[in-house]
Amino acid sequence: MIFKARKRSIPIADLEIKKSDISKGAAWTVKTLQQKGFETYIVGGAVRDLILGLHPKDFDVATAAAPEQVKRIFGRSGRIIGRRFRIVHVRRHSELIEVATFRAAPLQQSATADGLITDDNIYGSAREDAFRRDLTANALMLDPTEEIIIDYVGGVADLKKRRLRIIGNAKDRYKEDPVRMLRAVRLAAKLELTLERSTQAPFASLGSLLAAIPQARLFDETVKMFMCGYSSQATMTLEKCGMLFELFPHIEKFDAQQREFAYLALGINDARQRHSGNASLAFAIASLYWPKLAKPFAGKTEIRHDDFADLLRDCGLRANRLITKKTMLDTHDILMGIYRLRRFHNTKRALTILSYAHSAHIIKKALMLEEVRVEANETDSNVLDWWRNLIEDNRQRIPSLPAKKKMRRRRPRRRKRAAAGN
Numbered sequence: 213m214i215f216k217a218r219k220r221s222i223p224i225a226d227l228e229i230k231k232s233d234i235s236k237g238a239a240w241t242v243k244t245l246q247q248k249g250f251e252t253y254i255v256g257g258a259v260r261d262l263i264l265g266l267h268p269k270d271f272d273v274a275t276a277a278a279p280e281q282v283k284r285i286f287g288r289s290g291r292i293i294g295r296r297f298r299i300v301h302v303r304r305h306s307e308l309i310e311v312a313t314f315r316a317a318p319l320q321q322s323a324t325a326d327g328l329i330t331d332d333n334i335y336g337s338a339r340e341d342a343f344r345r346d347l348t349a350n351a352l353m354l355d356p357t358e359e360i361i362i363d364y365v366g367g368v369a370d371l372k373k374r375r376l377r378i379i380g381n382a383k384d385r386y387k388e389d390p391v392r393m394l395r396a397v398r399l400a401a402k403l404e405l406t407l408e409r410s411t412q413a414p415f416a417s418l419g420s421l422l423a424a425i426p427q428a429r430l431f432d433e434t435v436k437m438f439m440c441g442y443s444s445q446a447t448m449t450l451e452k453c454g455m456l457f458e459l460f461p462h463i464e465k466f467d468a469q470q471r472e473f474a475y476l477a478l479g480i481n482d483a484r485q486r487h488s489g490n491a492s493l494a495f496a497i498a499s500l501y502w503p504k505l506a507k508p509f510a511g512k513t514e515i516r517h518d519d520f521a522d523l524l525r526d527c528g529l530r531a532n533r534l535i536t537k538k539t540m541l542d543t544h545d546i547l548m549g550i551y552r553l554r555r556f557h558n559t560k561r562a563l564t565i566l567s568y569a570h571s572a573h574i575i576k577k578a579l580m581l582e583e584v585r586v587e588a589n590e591t592d593s594n595v596l597d598w599w600r601n602l603i604e605d606n607r608q609r610i611p612s613l614p615a616k617k618k619m620r621r622r623r624p625r626r627r628k629r630a631a632a633g634n
């Protein structure tokens with residue numbers, strides 16, 4: 213099998229990676245440790261991204277040196293952090309490089325009866341460190357001094373084929389850590405890679421294992437999943453394998469219309485993220501819950517407060533384990549916003565509501581949702597148009613909508629007001 217694959221060294225030039233693509237701080241950190249006799253590489257997502265021709269957002273380093281040794285070598289530029297995994301933050305000019313010691317796969321004793329890993333903090337060799345990682349694409353090691361990539365797992369070949377593959381037996385690896393399934397889904401969506409068949413096959417049967425993951429860790433993954441700019445693709449994969457309904461147990465399966473709505477809304481949020489980095493997690497979550505709330509109102513122009521509040525109470529949002537209470541409340545407000553847009557439509561109170569920063573913020577998100585409803589032919593555009601005009605006509609009087617004001621101040625010569633961009 214491929215996982216007995218030989219160690220390969222591939223010159224970075226063969227992969228069209230230039231030395232100048234590599235962070236200077238990381239290369240310096242690696243070299244410093246190598247000169248002290250410790251095998252050291254740049255590892256993880258950065259190597260993967262370089263091969264794909266992307267700009268890594270950070271460069272992580274892995275070394276044979278123990279954290280105390282790393283700390284001693286870098287003196288005041290190094291700080292040991294973390295309790296469970298002790299890593300060293302090395303500061304080099306304006307860069308911060310995370311240096312971790314090679315770790316081995318955890319011992320059997322540290323797994324629960326279900327195979328869930330509870331302690332995986334055992335030091336090991338570079339080879340062991342590669343094999344304990346999740347995906348072959350994430351297990352590559354780059355030596356910036358020699359300008360080569362060390363590949364123990366066939367990750368370079370997989371990346372050339374643009375596929376993501378789990379290292380080892382997929383079921384076992386997901387049982388050890390079910391979050392790996394979510395990581396695989398997210399990275400495939402974000403990097404536009406294909407999930408190899410046996411990597412994806414266990415999702416359908418193992419999705420329920422996510423229930424054992426602590427809430428804080430699930431929330432971290434949820435944020436990454438819905439804020440990566442590719443959440444609509446990721447959600448499609450989750451839906452296909454049944455994991456979406458595992459994660460949002462109260463949302464029953466989407467029908468065609470609900471699906472259209474959800475993906476339209478997520479796609480709009482993704483585009484915002486990719487263009488200006490301002491996606492909203494609460495909006496993404498609202499996009500998944502709205503289709504369920506929408507059904508009873510299909511074709512109706514009036515929405516009664518109590519009916520709406522009842523639905524919102526019973527839709528399962530409050531019980532969702534993926535999100536924090538704050539995100540849950542923001543999501544709740546956005547969904548309730550669909551009601552409020554109607555309640556205060558054609559009233560003087562509307563302007564008062566917009567004068568409060570928090571409620572204006574929520575109204576704007578609710579308008580985004582309303583826009584998707586219009587686009588999906590769920591409602592006409594009367595309410596949407598009325599609020600948009602109100603905001604446009606009163607931009608100067610609404611202190612909570614500062615974006616355009618700032619722009620005007622920076623361009624004093626411009627007389628005409630900037631057109632409404634949203």
Ligand code: ATP
Nearest residue numbers: 255256257258344345346347350351389391392395
């Ligand atoms: P991103 O671009 O989202 O940061 P990444 O691959 O760098 O992607 P990190 O969460 O920063 O993701 O993790 C760094 C590396 O640690 C990964 O590339 C992978 O090798 C390893 N890793 C992370 N999470 C796991 C896990 N659950 N199981 C095994 N290895 C993991």
Ligand code: MG
Nearest residue numbers: 256257258270
């Ligand atoms: Mg990373």
